[in-house]
Amino acid sequence: MSDTFVLDGEDVPFVPGQSVLQAALSAGRYIPHLCYHPEFKPHGSCKVCTVKANSGLGSRYASSCTLPAQAGLEVESATEEMNELRRTLVQMLFAEGNHFCPSCEKSGSCALQALGADLGVMTAGFRHFYPDRPLDASHPDFLLDSNRCILCQLCMRASSEVDHKHVFVLSGRGITKHLIVNSASGRLADTDFALTDKAAEVCPVGVILKKRVGFAVPIGQRRFDQRPISAQALDDAPRPSDTSRGTA
């Protein structure tokens, strides 16, 4: 049998080892998140899934993807305070990179855009950084456009944990932190990146794009055009076998 913690006033069951976010998603409860992916070890860098956790030791803010679920924990997530924080974090990500949604091939399938729409982000809020970031079209099958990179490290985690290739790694520090690829030339073409890699599938935004399939699905019929990210995240979450998929 499993223990429970409280999420926004309702009990959520969990199994030991689950984080608050994992337990919430498996119970059909959504907490907005971005760098978390059910197939990889969570690391809590985007901070979008931040919640307020109250326990006997007092209350603190924590990334729910890395916060271990504990019996008796009282978690506040769907509050104006937390959603205001998430809107600001999403705005920061938009301001940090070069995101031109109308011309982006990922528009409609982009987690950052979908999250912003779901949270009610209307503008970047901050002055844009307009960073000078390179475009790498060297690879025969991929376009690498780091203008849109949100540094979630999903490609990095997929490439090392699943593909065992380490094609993508981070370099730099602070605001100059950036994605690099595993080749002396710095070009994607000189790595062993391949179409069959897991890392080719996980980019939540439009950095790793497959060539020759652009705009295959018309805008308006894309993933997040159909249903908001909050609903789709629950569809993707691993669930106990006795629960049917999807709650919408």
Place this chain on the structure above:
Amino acid sequence: MTQTLQTILARHQFEPTRLLQILCDVQEAFSWIAPETITALASALGLPRARVEGVVGFYSFLYSDAPCRYRLLFSDNITDRMLGNQALITYLCEKLWVERGRISEDGLAYVETTSCTGLCDQGPALLVNGWAIPSLTRERLDMIAELVLAQTPVEQWPRELFAMENNIRRADILIGNLLQPGDALRAALFAAPPLGEAAESAANARSWREGLPAAEHGSMDLLEEIKRSNLRGRGGAGFTTGMKWEACRNASCEQRYVVCNADEGEPGTFKDRVLLSTQADLLFDGMTLCAYVIGGGGRGGGSTHGFLYLRGEYRHLLEPLNEVLARRRSAGLLGRDILGLAGFDFDIEIHLGAGAYVCGEESALIESLEGKRGVPRNRPPYPVTHGYLQCPTTVNNVETFCAAALVAAHGGDWYRSIGTAKSAGTKVLSISGDCARPGIYEYPFGVAVSQVLADCGAGETLAVQISGPSGVCIAAPEFGRRIAFEDLATAGAFTVFDTSRDMFEVARNFAHFFAHESCGFCTPCRVGTAILRATMDKIAAGHGTLHDLAEIERLDRVLNQSAHCGLGHTACNPTLDTLKRFRPSYQRRLKSLVFEPAFDLDGALAAARRMTGRDDAGAHLSMEAET
């Protein structure tokens, strides 16, 4: 692969966890880390090439852009600025005919700034290829420029250029201790049954995990003394040392680590530099005592190994410290069967940092020790159970280990009787800024700021920054407050500003510091510190508005709620503290508008005015809208 590279790799046993140490050696040997060197290192160490490149890219003192014979980095703490470092930078650039921030065409010189180098009491300072030079003047820069232009190797530069003062102005129980090397260790070890028969029988006894043998009382007793002393960590957070050691001792693992955090990066702090220069034996006694406690007296608790993580800026202390370690090994104070206690094995090695303030955070420091990018880990688990290589690890500040050695020598009750009820013992302060006698001052906890100011010869004091940018800034009405965990907790920095100073510029310098030092792991700190820096620059340029001040408060909220570590949590503190206490220095820079564009449209027309030779009213945008 070159012979030099091969030698460096062999010195580090081709060990990937020593990647940062290898890179430091490569940087020193070749003046840069060339792309082909990265490839060679990666293949020799069995690491993905990009991982090596990613580590190089993280640390400020590792360069992969181009070779450069002399890298001259001026310390850019606010105290260096107050002592005129900006003019000196320009002066040196002119002398060397280089552009700041760009390697000269012939690859000879590079002049830039770096975060505080821990020489605030004898600034302005710079690092030349990692070696610190204090007390810069134009005359000294003339000499430096000549040496650079003559291409004299740094090791042949006159020693007086590198001469450093300890500036100890007030010593108390720690700095004034009369202990000989190993005294504290002997006091603790031989509070247990003395050597000879008892030690031998103890060596044959079962481990403390199975049942307490005779000598085991030694380490338990010492732990009790440390707990009784009420000693708290001196690095800033103030965690109870005894509890930390006990948790580490109780964690189950065959291997344990003692780590001394000598990554003293907080701007305005330099007391660890002086402690490392004058109290190295006391520090190593303290680390060895810690090993004794957490390793259960050497028997049954598995083996214990020590690291001293020395900030790259203190490169000049590496050889002297290694000499102390060598002397201690030959004196039986390190190595196998320390002081003849069978099974009590412990040794210490020194790892160098490479210019990353965030590595002062203990879990980032451990990542760095493992040869990785210094990114703070997710916690729990904490280092006491899952630290270096996932083994139980005790990380303490230099001063904490020194204090622990004093406790071992004189007892917990004695130590607790000094200071205040909640803050036992003394605190070593690094005092700099506007005062007649900057330097090191050791006080019992509870001393008032006003007392400290009087002692160091500060007059007309406007503000004091306590514990550096991540601490708190106080103004004159608060000078009655006390240095203690219960009032003004501090890691030791005490920076004095007199009434001639502009506190907005102080805060702006600190905002630049945090943006430069953010590791970039989490969104709020990576982007937030950059936004704060841009906002402060915008205000400095005369484009600030009341809206910007409100935005800074919002940023602070976001960083406090969601930043991954203390760097982000405290990044807005200097701005908010000075905004609260010295608001006029912000307000006089603001235009009295709710909105003011960062872009100066009329200014952008200046070029057109020059070209047309016009400067009449019609050639300017109307300023009437501004009221």
